[in-house]
Amino acid sequence: DRVLDGRQVACALVRQACERHRRDLETGHERGLWFDEQAGRQVIAFFSLLKHSKGEWAGQPVHLEPWEQFILWSIFGWKREDGTRRFRTAYVEVARKNGKTTLAAGVGLYLLLADNEPGAEIYSAATKRDQARLSHAEATRMAKSSPTIRRMVRLYKDNIHIPDTASKFEPLGADSDTMDGLNVHAALVDEVHAHKTRDTWDVLETGTGARRQPLMFAITTSGYDRESLCFQQHEYTAKVLSGVVEDDSWFGVIYTLDEGDDWQDESVWVKANPNLGVSKKWDDMRRKAARAAEMPSALNAFQRLELDIWTQSETKWVNLEHWQACGASVDAVGLRGRTCYGGLDLS
Numbered sequence: 001d002r003v004l005d006g007r008q009v010a011c012a013l014v015r016q017a018c019e020r021h022r023r024d025l026e027t028g029h030e031r032g033l034w035f036d037e038q039a040g041r042q043v044i045a046f047f048s049l050l051k052h053s054k055g056e057w058a059g060q061p062v063h064l065e066p067w068e069q070f071i072l073w074s075i076f077g078w079k080r081e082d083g084t085r086r087f088r089t090a091y092v093e094v095a096r097k098n099g100k101t102t103l104a105a106g107v108g109l110y111l112l113l114a115d116n117e118p119g120a121e122i123y124s125a126a127t128k129r130d131q132a133r134l135s136h137a138e139a140t141r142m143a144k145s146s147p148t149i150r151r152m153v154r155l156y157k158d159n160i161h162i163p164d165t166a167s168k169f170e171p172l173g174a175d176s177d178t179m180d181g182l183n184v185h186a187a188l189v190d191e192v193h194a195h196k197t198r199d200t201w202d203v204l205e206t207g208t209g210a211r212r213q214p215l216m217f218a219i220t221t222s223g224y225d226r227e228s229l230c231f232q233q234h235e236y237t238a239k240v241l242s243g244v245v246e247d248d249s250w251f252g253v254i255y256t257l258d259e260g261d262d263w264q265d266e267s268v269w270v271k272a273n274p275n276l277g278v279s280k281k282w283d284d285m286r287r288k289a290a291r292a293a294e295m296p297s298a299l300n301a302f303q304r305l306e307l308d309i310w311t312q313s314e315t316k317w318v319n320l321e322h323w324q325a326c327g328a329s330v331d332a333v334g335l336r337g338r339t340c341y342g343g344l345d346l347s
Helices: 012-031 037-047 064-078 101-114 128-144 199-206 229-242 264-271 282-294 295-304 320-325
Strands: 089-093 119-127 154-156 159-162 167-173 186-190 215-220 250-254
Touching: 012 064, 012 229, 012 250, 037 064, 037 101, 037 229, 064 089, 064 101, 064 250, 089 229, 101 119, 101 128, 101 159, 101 167, 101 186, 101 215, 119 128, 119 199, 128 154, 128 159, 128 167, 128 186, 186 199, 186 250, 199 215, 264 282
Parallel strands: 089 215, 089 250, 119 167, 119 186, 186 215
Antiparallel strands: 154 159, 159 167
């Protein structure tokens, strides 16, 4: 409500995600969709069992911010006529340090413990198994710190499982020895922008075919490769949110700046950083912005990682504003008698 009535600063893509939710509440029944408020409340309540394991909130219960509640409320609340989940793919794109790892870890535990799926196989996946271990390790620490969850699971290195239901939660990397034979109930794919090919995604997605209500959960920052799997999913999400494509099985939300926003304007930073002032610190953002303004090589990284803006390359050699300032006509008279050099870029 705060996004749609303007009280909460948000980008156009976030507004479209909110508009889609509200519109479907009114017309979704025409397509066999309905919203299960109890299911939405349940997943949010589940997170109250979890505790942070690092930083200033270590040992404290996880408190979901409104934007996080909206994501969980939507993914787990929307149902099909047969009572299974509506969304089979969820794409969440947001700048760094907004709590992605904690959110993914909690979702993995919920799918393992509370989704009523016998023999559930949950995987945290990334290009490298060490990267996949980050969210899985957070889930392990959460499980250890919650007496309720600790009684329900068995914990081993890289494995959380429930003997009674033969369910497990493990990290999985594209560099693993094999990814064949997976029977995937859910895959939490971290930092999708780092995936050079779609091989890992395709193997995981094809492994969901025998499940009643599988979930592919992609959570990432933006990238720079416009041919990548991540950009394909970014563009597809934008089309779904704008109504160009109708896909009732695809949930998406993208936190970024709007076209025309000044990246140095602090008032728009919250569009890409919904946790700004919570897990994301103002002084850190300001320090990095000041450096990016003076160091061209740092600018693309700041825009991509801190503001979730898709850039054309990983680094920038020269500040574009400085380059454009050199565009004045040449003073031929002033150059007379001096040694001059000319350069021509033939690439």
